[in-house]
């Protein structure tokens with residue numbers, strides 16, 4: 246069923262005969278890359294399993310050699326290719342980002358570098374990997390309702406909230422026999438988008454996830470969440486990835502950033518200004 250979902254979901258991004266380079270784990274039968282490969286083959290596309298990017302320059306060589314029309318991978322891995330891409334090479338037409346929170350700042354870098362269309366995917370291992378995918382309207386994720394029942398609930402009470410209100414995403418499996426899940430808590434904050442999508446789907450639409458109910462720290466008066474760092478930092482040219490460390494306690498609590506950059510240096514002044522927002 247995941248194979249069918251991937252096939253149908255990818256038909257928004259890929260036309261028959263187009264070449265799709267998959268930067269996801271795919272060596273093991275039943276892995277996400279393997280299921281995606283089968284879904285694409287059913288739709289008449291040409292999947293090229295690659296695996297996770299370890300050497301971006303090798304991945305870029307394969308991308309050019311294979312003349313890839315579409316890339317699928319995690320946001321920071323695809324960003325690492327965009328930062329090092331040679332503009333004389335073929336640019337991908339579409340990109341599907343998955344496996345992680347997708348910062349708008351990264352989407353913007355990819356669109357500006359390649360002039361491509363970027364789509365997000367929402368999923369988790371517990372969903373059988375696929376949960377929802379964006380359409381051309383980019384209003385949110387059209388959910389995989391043939392196999393799963395999604396609800397937005399109040400995280401305190403577990404009660405469903407009215408459509409359009411924010412809460413925690415939970416889902417129940419409808420067709421699974423081996424390990425059914427009931428109201429499985431994702432920890433993600435989002436809401437259903439009300440009203441019809443221009444694409445005409447009858448599926449419900451989940452707004453882009455607005456962070457998690459856990460995974461934040463308070464430093465001084467500020468509540469810091471990872472998506473805030475993502476959006477503030479990934480627009481810096483040359484930034485590939487970063488890590489955040491919180492140390493100390495009480496009034497001595499401090500938040501430090503370690504950055505990983507491509508050869509292009511981030512202008513020091515600009516970095517200091519941004520960094521000072523999180524490192525007073």
Ligand SMILES: [Zn+2]
Pocket residue numbers: 380381382387442443444445446
């Ligand atoms: Zn739509």
